[in-house]
Amino acid sequence: MFASLPSTLSSLLQTSTLEDHEQILSECSKTLKSNGSDIGTQHVKVVALLKLDRYEDAVKFIEETAGLKNKVELEYAYALYKTGRLKEAAELAATIKGRGAQHVEAQARYRLEDSAIPSELYKRLRSQKLDSEQYDLRVNQGAIDAQAQWLGLADAQSIRRVGREDLEAFETAYNAACGSIGRGEYGQAEVLLKRAKELCKHSDDLTDQQKADELLPISVQQLFVLLCLGKMAEAENLAGEINAADASDLSTRRIGQNNVLLASSVFNPFLAHKAFHETPKIPPNDRLFSYQSIPLESNRITIDLQTFKFDGIASSTSKTTKGSTSPSISPDVLLASYFNAAAHAKTETGKPAIRKILPLLAKRPNDIGLIITLVQLYVVSGDTTSAVELVETLFKRLEMSVAEGERDIRFNPMLVSLMISLYQVRGQKDHVKQELAKAAVHWRTKSSAPMSLLTAAGVSLLESQSEEDAKLASDIFTKLREQQPNDKATIAGYVASHAQDDEAVVGADADKLTGTAELIRNIDIDLLENTGIPQSSNALTIAQLGRTRKRGAPAGGNLKPKRIRKSRLPKDYDESKKPDPERWLPMRDRSYYRPPKGKKKGKRGGGSDDRTQGGAVDESLNVDAKPGAAAVVTASAGGANKKKKGKGKK
Structure with a gap:
């Protein structure tokens, strides 16, 4: 094995153990100084760097050494994966044969949130039935299934429910709990997380430090579930036991700190802002998934809003919104639009907020996030009509677009659901059917x-x-x-x-x-027929007490017409004529009423017919007052109305 290596390095490798990577690296560096083109020594150095977790150095050494990439493809792909260059790692691993390359590609695709490919890769690996890997493959498959449910990509028919094998180890129980969270089954997730904790605490394969490292993310996830279930007292108690600073990876530390802040019963936005930003920046190789990063970014900007950093939020979010000139439903663009509008509203709600945000719509008419924000404000203000008109205007612009992507956005399920909800609020059932029909015509030919x-x-x-x-x-x-x-x-x-x-x-x-x-096997048809039409509780009570005042119909079924007293009929009543349908209205409110002609109009102020010609003038008419002027009257102590004399007049 070592025949082709330099004698110094060969003897070193023969006498070393797997823990001597620093020593191996040192000897490799010395050897390469004298013979820098030795491929074997270069390969050993790359492996030593990987064993020492010096992935950046490994990538740099491979890329700077001529001809080495083609010799250490698997090691290069793994180093790319560990440094966060996931797409490059996945593409390179896909070109390499062997189980190792398939593992690297599956892990890289998983981090890229492409759950379909790694699932297929793991099925292929499991079919080879290598006993030493079966458990790890099952754990990884569980993580991929949970991720697919988080992302909403899992087919409802293919979702595997929790089984007995999921409760045998804390890793599988934890992954099953994550899958339950992705489906919104928080009660089941709570039970599974408790099970995962117990299994981890009593594991004989882990040291105390390893148990602590594994228990922390389980507790952080458990805290999230308790918050979703509204168990605030339990959540606050658990938050007191979590020290997020102990997390070995920064992503878990950031999520843990966020959940602990949410569980606090006393929330001070300024202290929360300080605590939220204490975690260092997460490196690329430990970056969060989208379903983690988006809520965290939302919480970060929310805290900034609560600490009145309006100008900073408006400036930072405008960079994202300006960068997206065409309509977009990307989560990061929508999030930026929401908070950009909130920053311009400056804690205002309802109509005042609408007045401040509407000018932005003139500048960004295709900003879907901005339009959705305005729709919500209109609905809260009770102006559903304006909300409908706003969405319909957007739809017309998108329908006129020649870009296929924009037409897909027009019939995106989120926007279609929004339009249907608005129509349902207004009771426009026909519009709902038309909208669904349009969406069906658009999508039925697309894969x-x-x-x-x-x-x-x-x-x-x-x-x-x-x-x-x-x-x-x-x-x-x-x-x-x-x-x-x-x-x-x-x-x-x-x-x-x-x-x-x-x-x-x-x-x-x-x-x-x-x-x-089968559907009706538990229905007693005879009982339904005998029971008849359900009656209200009040009617049943009256019937039971025998206090009904209505007379039953005669046994023969011949009903006598009810006799009406003549005193209740009008004098000119004629049975052959149809009664006037408007007879219950006052005469002047009936449709055929016309006032009599020749009758003089009412007298002004109750005066004589001569008005003011030769008669006394009624000063209360104030004929000299300007039109529209209000007469100010003060009340005297005696209750009579008198004009207040001007100063100095007698």
């Missing part, structure tokens, strides 16, 4: 169509009586059935939309649905 949106559109179109809508619903459920053949909701929609077209095909699919007999 990346959002399934939930197509399902909602299909269900809405099935309720329509139009043949065109029925045909569109049929096409939608045909596409959904191809992509989700085992989804019962999809099958039900397909059966309903094809019921009159092809009975043979529909029959095969109908068998997959729960039968009617």
